[in-house]
Amino acid sequence: MAIDCIKAMPSIPQHHPKEECKDDQKPIVFDARVLSYQSSIPQQFIWPDHEKPNVNAPELPVPLIDMGGFLSGDPVAAMEASKLVGEACQKHGFFLVVNHGVDRQLIADAHRYMDNFFELPLSEKQRAQRKIGEHCGYASSFTGRFCSKLPWKETLSFSYSAEENSAKLVQDYFHKTMGESFAELGKVYQDYCESMSTLSLGIMELLGMSLGVSKAHFREFFEDNDSIMRLNYYPPCQKPDLTLGTGPHCDPTSLTILHQDRVGGLQVFVDNEWRSISPNFEAFVVNIGDTFMALCNGRYKSCLHRAVVNSETQRKSLAFFLSPKSDKMVTPPTELVDSCNPRIYPDFKWATLLEFTQKHYRADMKTLEMFTNWLQQRK
Numbered sequence: 001m002a003i004d005c006i007k008a009m010p011s012i013p014q015h016h017p018k019e020e021c022k023d024d025q026k027p028i029v030f031d032a033r034v035l036s037y038q039s040s041i042p043q044q045f046i047w048p049d050h051e052k053p054n055v056n057a058p059e060l061p062v063p064l065i066d067m068g069g070f071l072s073g074d075p076v077a078a079m080e081a082s083k084l085v086g087e088a089c090q091k092h093g094f095f096l097v098v099n100h101g102v103d104r105q106l107i108a109d110a111h112r113y114m115d116n117f118f119e120l121p122l123s124e125k126q127r128a129q130r131k132i133g134e135h136c137g138y139a140s141s142f143t144g145r146f147c148s149k150l151p152w153k154e155t156l157s158f159s160y161s162a163e164e165n166s167a168k169l170v171q172d173y174f175h176k177t178m179g180e181s182f183a184e185l186g187k188v189y190q191d192y193c194e195s196m197s198t199l200s201l202g203i204m205e206l207l208g209m210s211l212g213v214s215k216a217h218f219r220e221f222f223e224d225n226d227s228i229m230r231l232n233y234y235p236p237c238q239k240p241d242l243t244l245g246t247g248p249h250c251d252p253t254s255l256t257i258l259h260q261d262r263v264g265g266l267q268v269f270v271d272n273e274w275r276s277i278s279p280n281f282e283a284f285v286v287n288i289g290d291t292f293m294a295l296c297n298g299r300y301k302s303c304l305h306r307a308v309v310n311s312e313t314q315r316k317s318l319a320f321f322l323s324p325k326s327d328k329m330v331t332p333p334t335e336l337v338d339s340c341n342p343r344i345y346p347d348f349k350w351a352t353l354l355e356f357t358q359k360h361y362r363a364d365m366k367t368l369e370m371f372t373n374w375l376q377q378r379k
């Protein structure tokens with residue numbers, strides 16, 4: 001059984017405020033061009049022994065769920081797909097989807113434009129620099145946010161809104177921050193996010209069916225989602241056994257649709273050991289996050305995962321983090337609460353959990369528990 005994010009916790013102290021960096025740990029700027037070739041790894045990027053990776057973790061066989069029949073409206077195929085989704089979510093919260101309806105050329109363009117962006121000189125990328133406390137923008141190495149256990153990655157995150165009358169938020173973001181020459185890149189990611197939102201709503205139907213809730217319940221909850229798109233770029237690292245591309249965590253969001261390139265590096269903690277999820281360019285990796293765990297009253301668990309790096313080549317992943325409209329109350333449907341299944345988490349708004357991860361707490365394997373403590377302390 002996967003180590004789910006709640007049971008995995010040691011006895012939890014009250015939530016710790018964000019770690020403050022000591023004066024002598026002045027933030028360094030993470031320039032991939034430079035650090036990738038250095039064999040001496042700055043101390044801030046070296047993880048403690050108990051968290052150092054096994055870069056050759058055994059592969060986890062994950063079900064490949066064919067969505068073709070479901071997407072073409074076949075009710076029998078829909079039932080079969082929702083059964084497979086439910087089984088995977090009972091086991092470890094991860095599954096792969098194929099015949100997902102996302103245009104192959106769009107995926108290829110999204111990867112190609114990632115190369116274009118991350119290969120820019122650092123000064124160019126810093127035109128989209130993420131601001132403290134905000135989740136959008138370019139971040140290299142997170143030196144401004146954390147002072148130890150820094151992830152070996154650069155990221156570019158931006159918001160997507162599925163709301164009917166919302167403008168082309170993604171396209172406008174790139175035009176505003178990077179200028180006219182990024183119009184085509186902005187269009188590709190606008191189209192990519194729209195296809196991710198459509199795929200997410202289909203998966204929400206399957207999740208609703210697998211939980212014995214109406215097909216429409218979760219779909220309607222996320223119809224006007226306010227989601228986060230994140231591009232992860234992991235430069236090569238000369239000591240991949242000392243560092244982590246992304247540290248162990250459960251996604252605080254609702255559903256993650258991840259596209260890995262062909263390099264591989266995603267690992268999931270299942271049955272008390274780290275297992276790798278092999279890359280499959282035809283598939284998306286899907287996992288539920290903390291907010292969906294609260295929405296389904298803990299029936300399915302948000303699962304612990306991380307990303308390792310390698311010394312040979314860079315690795316890229318595109319993660320679409322489905323999230324509800326910020327002011328919507330996250331509360332489970334009545335069908336999932338009864339005397340045998342009492343409420344596990346308090347009602348909350350996604351905006352509050354997002355603020356907690358951006359300003360007060362580094363998302364890890366116990367975010368939801370620490371968030372619950374923090375909410376109660378605020379009362």
Ligand SMILES: C=C1C[C@]23C[C@H]1CC[C@H]2[C@]1(C)CCC[C@@](C)(C(=O)O)[C@H]1[C@@H]3C(=O)O
Pocket residue numbers: 135151228230246247248249250251252253321354357358362363364
């Ligand atoms: C709401 C979010 C916070 C993070 C990006 C999205 C969903 C995943 C979160 C994250 C990746 C979990 C691991 C730690 C983190 C700091 C990171 O490595 O990037 C998290 C993201 C974040 O806070 O920026």
Ligand SMILES: O=C(O)CCC(=O)C(=O)O
Pocket residue numbers: 230232246251258260265266267305306307316317319
């Ligand atoms: O890059 C990966 O494979 C995983 C990234 C991840 O878990 C995240 O960004 O939340």
Ligand SMILES: [Fe+2]
Pocket residue numbers: 249250251256305
């Ligand atoms: Fe994640």
